[in-house]
Structures are given as C-alpha cells and as structure tokens.
Amino acid sequence: MFKKSIQICLAAGLLVVSAVSGLFASDKLSTAALSHYIMGVYYDDLGEAREAIEEYKKALSQDDSAAAIHLNLAIALIKDNKLAEAAQELKGLIRQDPEAVAPHAILAILYSIQNEAELALGEYESALKNASKLDPQDIEIYHALGVLYLKQGKFKEAKEAYRLITGLAPDDPKAHFYLGTIYGELKDYVLCEQEMQKALALDPDYDEALNYLGYEYLEWGKDLDKAQGMIEKAVELEPENGAYVDSLGWLYFKRGEFKKSRELLEKAAGLIEDPVVYDHLGDVYLKLGEAAKAGANWQKSLRLDPQQDSVKKKIEALGKNVGSAKSN
Numbered sequence: 001m002f003k004k005s006i007q008i009c010l011a012a013g014l015l016v017v018s019a020v021s022g023l024f025a026s027d028k029l030s031t032a033a034l035s036h037y038i039m040g041v042y043y044d045d046l047g048e049a050r051e052a053i054e055e056y057k058k059a060l061s062q063d064d065s066a067a068a069i070h071l072n073l074a075i076a077l078i079k080d081n082k083l084a085e086a087a088q089e090l091k092g093l094i095r096q097d098p099e100a101v102a103p104h105a106i107l108a109i110l111y112s113i114q115n116e117a118e119l120a121l122g123e124y125e126s127a128l129k130n131a132s133k134l135d136p137q138d139i140e141i142y143h144a145l146g147v148l149y150l151k152q153g154k155f156k157e158a159k160e161a162y163r164l165i166t167g168l169a170p171d172d173p174k175a176h177f178y179l180g181t182i183y184g185e186l187k188d189y190v191l192c193e194q195e196m197q198k199a200l201a202l203d204p205d206y207d208e209a210l211n212y213l214g215y216e217y218l219e220w221g222k223d224l225d226k227a228q229g230m231i232e233k234a235v236e237l238e239p240e241n242g243a244y245v246d247s248l249g250w251l252y253f254k255r256g257e258f259k260k261s262r263e264l265l266e267k268a269a270g271l272i273e274d275p276v277v278y279d280h281l282g283d284v285y286l287k288l289g290e291a292a293k294a295g296a297n298w299q300k301s302l303r304l305d306p307q308q309d310s311v312k313k314k315i316e317a318l319g320k321n322v323g324s325a326k327s328n
Helices: 012-026 031-046 049-062 067-079 083-096 102-113 117-134 139-152 155-168 173-185 189-202 207-220 224-237 242-254 258-271 275-287 291-304 309-327
Strands: none
Touching: 031 049, 031 067, 049 067, 067 083, 067 102, 083 102, 102 117, 117 139, 139 155, 139 173, 155 173, 173 189, 173 207, 189 207, 207 224, 207 242, 224 242, 242 258, 242 275, 258 275, 275 291, 275 309, 291 309
C-alpha cells in the first residue's frame, strides 16, 4: 500500500518571522507610537497578552498606519482568545497589502484554531504564493505550496510547483518523489515511474519511493521480482511501518502465497488501522476459504472509508454467495 504521509508544511510560521522583520524595518514610527509599541512587545515577552493589547492599541492611536503594530496586535488578540477582533486586524492588513505574507499566514493559524480547515488552507496558499514572489529561488516555499495543493487534491497545481523545484534543484530526491506521486494521481504512469526512478537514483535508500514504486508495480502487474526487491528493502529500512508491511503482504497475495500474505497483512493491521489493509485481508481470507472473516474485514474497511464502491461490491457478492449456499 502507498500510505500518503503528506502533511502541510507549516513553513508559513518561519515566513511570518521574516515577513514581520521586514515590516519593522519599513515602519517609521512616531516617538509616542514607538514607546507604546516597545511596551507592548515587553508585555508580550512576559506572556501578558491583555496588557500588550492595550499598549498596541495606544500605539495605533498615535500611528494607525503601522502594519507591524497591527500584526502584533492581531497575534496578541489570538493569544487572548479574541479571535473575531484578531481576524478584523488581519483582514484590514490584507486589504492594505494583498501581497503581504504574514497576515495571510497568521489568519491561517487563526482559522486552524477555529477548525476552519478550508479557510486555513486558502490563507496558507495565499501566504506561500506571495512568499514565492518575494523569493522565487527558495525551493522550500514551493515544497510547502506543493504539499498544500496535494492536501487540497489540486494535483495540476501541485505538479507545477514540483516541476519548478525540479528545475531549480534537479538533485532533490523529495521533489522527484512528490512529482512522481502526482503523476500517479493523474494516471500518467510512465512519468510516475520515471520520477520515482530519479528519486531512487539520487537516494537508493528512499524508503517511501521504494514502497511507492514497488506497490505500483504490483498494481500495474509489472515485474514482481523488482517489486519484491523494492518493498523488502523498504520494510528492512522501516520494519514497523504498517503501510510497507501491507505492501509486502499484498505482494505475496499476488504470488499466490496466501498463508504468508495473511501473516503479513495481520501484522500490518496491528500496526495501522487503514481501509486498504482490511480490504486486502478480506481478499486473502476469501482465498483461504474463510468467508466470514473476509466479510468482517471488508466491513471494517468500509467503516473507515464508506466511499469504496469496490468493497461494497465484494460484500454484496459475498452475501449472494452465502445465500445461494444456504438455499442449496
């Protein structure tokens, strides 16, 4: 099984720091505003958010145009759980400068706190896009943007981000790996294989790429010996990775070694709770003549992912077969 271990890179947090420092440099504060601003930072450092908020507001009463103060005020408001007020500050900054990085990044964090996942993703995307304009050679920004697009299922946009990285840094195995997974999602299997092979040429011990390509070979019905070598190496590198153990179990299923397959798939199920593992277990139990266990595992798979039409069909077919056997 290819287990997607894609997580959003919160590089936006680092981007905030660099962006904020830029704001400080550009803001020319009056003496009165600066004194209140410094006191606000002082209280912030002490963890006294409410006192910091009061000082930042006093500073803004002297100079309302200072972006850095608005940004620090928004952060302090978040710390004090005044989220609606913080959002107003950040949205005001975005209206003033739509291409800023920090307000979008902080607003994304605010939306995350509120469990507004889609809004958070949109703000991270804006932050990263703006950051890429400020530093078009920084591949980490494109990595973060690519991962974000993958999280959203925007595979064409993700492809462009990773193609940029492979152009800027052709020796980056991670970029070739992710680009390969994207081609796999887009069902361009020739380019998928090419990118995975590039990743492995650059890093022969890249366990995710070994497992991914090995498992895809199983799905494509291509060269089981090569698939076995790659998957076994992935398991050797990460023996407690349930996704890799599942791949090895599925390999033995493809080879018709069902008892060995069951042993490995049961181990995988003990390591991770995943619908693919239970689907595979259902298949191997059916081959071993244990229909009840097959049905139970398919039901587990469906509970974890109710959208699996193929598993629904297996359960339906199993029910018909059992009913037919009883009538006979």
